[in-house]
Amino acid sequence: MISGERFSVIYRLVGSEKEAIKKALDICLEQTVEFPEELVPRGMIRDHVVGRIESVTPISDVSVRDGLCGRTGTEAGATAGVCAGTASATEGSRPSCRVTISYAVETTSGELTQLLNVIFGNISIKPGIVVEEICLPESLLKSFRGPRFGRQGLRKLLGVPHRPLLFTALKPMGLSAAELAKMAYECALGGIDIIKDDHGLTNQVFAPYEERVRLCAEAVAKANRETGFNAIYVPNVTAPYNQLFQRARFAKEVGAQGLMISPALAGLDTMRELADDDSLALPIFSHPAFQGSYVTSAENGISHFALFGQITRLAGADGVVYPNFGGRFSFSREECRRIAEGTETPMGHIQPIFPCPGGGMSLEAIPDMLQVYGRDVTFLIGGGLFRHGPNLVENCRYFREMVEKMV
């Protein structure tokens, strides 16, 4: 009944080594049997179902850490090479330890919802616990298809083999569907690759979903005929449970070529289902709305690497939108670098995806961003494109030429 295969999670636990071990023992029970230690039945449950501490390393001794996952992997027989991340930069000032805990693969039932529950379900409520990295053996990874397109597939779809991708958002909320479509047309004409709805556009009376999506998809197709480019329009399908797939199918029917969803609002596994749906077969973009609380505290939550990188990939996104450093949000350069690492860290057959930093980005920030991210990045500029000058098409052309010249 138990294969012996285990996956592991690297946690950062606030406290001294002694405190961290106590906390880790508690996590081993809390995330599995949720039962008083002395009452846990002997045999299979105690030996396999309960989590197991694999290592405890005080945080200053970071160099030791990189080897841990490999060790667990060897023991589990299959995770070697899955974890290649480096240490997070967001370490608090209080003493803390990096603790690796392994769990039986069977506890997850091969479900993303239950995998997340084992990783961070109840302990999300306990203070001083951060999920740094997850290390999954092939026996568990095989339950997940991951991104359908990934970096390579998205580049092929867009016909952009090498340079960074250009990404923008249609806004502000309150414009009519026709006004948003005109904007989509101008952006595509100016050479933007990916044109998405602002994440706040759903089915408001100002620009109802079906009208907006039809007009915007047509506008981008028209521009493509004129330019010969392959720009794609990506509507936001974050919606009530019973309307989400309906909206996605409508989008596909009228020619949208990608879908955006905010997984913290609609469910991470809803995004996974959207990505896995063979009748849609569209690239998926993940938006971070309502997801911030997992990363705003240095002592609680999930690391940028694991949340925006590993988990977002497991949940099938081909691109992950997040706030860039230096914009109007507060992510640091190092946190952003770690996200980019998470989008490409080896995870068996789960493909690398595009980091899509945005959020108050300006054209002026691009040279610096290229230094941090390299070519495999999607520059998401919304309002900044309008700020550059009065002619949107010209602004987009300037943006594109700037990027083309740089790489």
Next chain:
Amino acid sequence: MISGERFSVIYRLVGSEKEAIKKALDICLEQTVEFPEELVPRGMIRDHVVGRIESVTPISDVSVRDGLCGRTGTEAGATAGVCAGTASATEGSRPSCRVTISYAVETTSGELTQLLNVIFGNISIKPGIVVEEICLPESLLKSFRGPRFGRQGLRKLLGVPHRPLLFTALKPMGLSAAELAKMAYECALGGIDIIKDDHGLTNQVFAPYEERVRLCAEAVAKANRETGFNAIYVPNVTAPYNQLFQRARFAKEVGAQGLMISPALAGLDTMRELADDDSLALPIFSHPAFQGSYVTSAENGISHFALFGQITRLAGADGVVYPNFGGRFSFSREECRRIAEGTETPMGHIQPIFPCPGGGMSLEAIPDMLQVYGRDVTFLIGGGLFRHGPNLVENCRYFREMVEKMV
């Protein structure tokens, strides 16, 4: 196109009054148009779509706060009486302000997903912002059915008109379906009202979903025939997107009389859909797994009152599970009291629901809990029931008699 109806959110913003106003102005843009201020089109968008600061009150001056919602309500014409909460106890030590911001009802499109996005979507990523309370006019509340049963309906279903409800969880993971069903039988025989799966039980090989749910539902029905009580079995239906409703329907078919879901894993709106489904028509219990990051920081996130009270009710739960004070989690007595307030604060037609404090609770804690919660509470005891003595039926009887004697 714009009705003039507005809803409002009371935020706690870290910073001096001047800093809070700056932050609030940013929130007004970020949560709606997400566009540079100087480029926001004049007219309807600038006047109505952009959020509006209604009041700013330094946090020490708490007494002023209670009137704010009423004022916004009068202006909006419909929210009067909706906000009756009192100040949160989790105020940080840094200076902060309580700021009320109103938004046009139309920005939400009447969707729970988009309502949550306007309340806390992008700003979940910005530091120093806590959602304290939401104040919704009837024009927006009418989009939501809320709990189908509520306190009154659940009491009627269980045949328990007055006393606190008795709640337990089947565990540990690793037991077989037959072993869990035996436990369910004994708990029902001992007089427990609500017997749920542990939230980590999904479809593991140890006790596959259909086998477990069928056996447990039968076991509780058998006990009810013997006792004359109306105990209900509540399986956990947290599951992948494409299996969740299938599991819920199966549960209904085999006689389960309630459903539990972890909304942070499956989606808050998924819970709403589950509650609204007339073919199911079962009471819903919300579990806090993976939800903790919204409340673990004093300076970021959502208040206990709003998250476990108001939002959980809007999303259709009839009972909200959360960690009690004094157990193995770290919620304070005051935070728990605020949750209880959130479960019953007036919200138009949205019914009050049961607070279900649990998590490392012992029988000894009950007298103190009665003082805090009164009679309208559900005592959730899991492992603690086993600790009391070797005979589970006797332990349950002791639990029930203890509660019956006290009220």
